[in-house]
Amino acid sequence: MDSLFNIVQSILNMGASVMLPIIIFIVGMVFRVPVKKAIISGITVGIGMIGINLVINLLTTSVGPAAQAMVERFGLNLTIIDAGWPAVAAGTWAQPIAAVMIPVVLIVNLIMLALNKTKTLNIDIWNYWHISSVAATGFIVTKSFIFGIICGIAYTIFVQIMSDVTAPKVQEYYGLEGVALSTGSAQGYALLAMPVGWLIDKIPGINKLDVKPETIQKRFGIFGEPMIMGIIIGIFLGLLGGYDISGILQIGMTMGGVMFLMPRMVKILMEGLIPIQESAQKLLQGRYGDREIYLGMDAALATGSPAALATGLLMVPITLFLAVILPGNRVLPFGDLATIPFFAALVVPSRKGNILHSVLSLTVVMAVALLMATDYAPVLTEMAQGIVEFPKGAAEITNLDTGGNFSKWVFYKLSQLVASLL
Incomplete structure (x- = not known):
């Protein structure tokens, strides 16, 4: 087990920019892509991921301090700290069950592909930690290694199904041909937000309000440009954080830069994926006809979409406001505030890019997420104990990515039920 854990950690420590080129090259070989083209595709994808990570780092290092400034300015005093996904990911990989889950996830995925029960080949190995966190939750709550593995397998199946179901809209709206978004955080939020969005779309008056980047640009000209939208949202965050004029303008320009640069980084990554996707489709169609x-x-x-980024950034102050007024909430949102655009990833396509409807849907879901994150805190605190340095003043830690994720919370409650019967 120690050897397997060390191997897994070595792979993960390389980071996505190294892992993805290797994985893309291997997948290219499987789908009979010429060696030269497979190498170029892998390197291109890796460079695209480096660019995406640079822009995401720019986003998080700007939104994080702004959120902290809002917390201090408005005197929020809640005892459970949102430590963010990195803390929970570190706590997850430290669990003995986590190392086992990587081969388990791959095997389940390949079996489902062979049996034609899924269309998605999940190559995003780093984000297998979402599945491992569910397995770790089952293990910690029930003390049963076997039950933890069962939870991980069941969650893998959920991830595959959600990836398949949401892929057509993802491809249509984002222009990501042959791609499914298989990240557990995005799927968990979409599971609640999509039906909520459907209901919002039935409300007279609100269902007529079409607030897309395209319609904003059409009606308000330059103010609908993604970079200008980013600047405006950044200025809004700076004002809420009580920044001086210099700080307000800096965060405004930074958000404008994020809005401008992210689509270009995604485009680079997609240039690398297209040859792999085309070869995969050609090979499968030769063997299975129209199978995708x-x-x-x-x-x-x-996050290359202005609507997804705008939705996520607008949800930052809304989430903080909800934390203050929501009865029963004990979570101080912080670490995962900058990752809310990821939570919006599958919501925005379901609302056809309507920022208003996406924000309304996520506002309802975020209220539920805060209560779930409050409930989930004891397990996540135990998971991270001794692995993560707790924020000052934190009695317990949780996060929005896992603790506020409806699909993961369901497995947490199931684990509690099984524990009570053992």
């Missing part, structure tokens, strides 16, 4: 295959990728690809 999707490459399961990180929800970070969705």
Whole structure:
């Protein structure tokens, strides 16, 4: 087990920019892509991921301090701290069951592909931690290794199904041909937000309000440009954080830069994926007729959309406001505020890019997410104990990515039920 754990950690420590080129090359060889083209595709995808990570880092290092400034300015005092996904991911990989889950996820995925029960080949190995976190939850709550593995397998099947179901809209709206977004956080939020969005679309008056980047640009000219939208949203966050004029303008320009650069980074990554996807389709059609295959990728690809980014950034102050007024909530949102655009990844396509409807849908879901994250805190605190340095003043930690994720919370409650019967 120690040897397997060390191997897994070595792979993960290389990071997505190294892992993805290797994986893309291997997948290319499987789908009979010429060696030269497979190498170029892998390197291109890796470079695209480096670019995406640079822009995401720019986003998080700007939104994080702004969120902290809002917390301090408005005197929020809640005892459970949202430590963010990195803390929970670290706590997850430290569990003995986590190392086992990588081969388990791959095997389940390949079996489902062979039996034609899924169209998605999930190559986003780094984000297998979402599945491992469910397995770790089952293990921690029930003390049963076997039950933890069962939870992980069941969640893998859920991820595959959600990837298949949401892929057509993802491809249509984002222009990501042959791609499915297989990130557990995006799927968990979409599971609640999509039906909520459907209901919102039935409300007279609201269903007529079409707030897309395209319609904003059509009606308001330059203010509908993605970079200008980013600047406006950044200025809004700076004002809420009580920044001085210099700070407000800096965060405004930074958000404008994020809005401008992210689509270009995603485009680079997609240039590398297209030859793999085309070869996969050609090979499968030769063997199975019209059968499709999707490459399961990180929800970070969705942040190339101005609507997804705008929705996520607008949800930052809304989430903080909900934390203050929501009865029963004990979570102080912080670490995962900058990752809310990822939560919006599958919501925005379901609302056809309507920012208003996406924000309304996520507002309802985020209220539920805060209560779930409050409930989930004891397990996530135990998971991270001794692995993660707790934020100052935190009695417990949780996060929005896992603790506020409806699909993961269901497995948490199921684990509690099984534990009570053992």
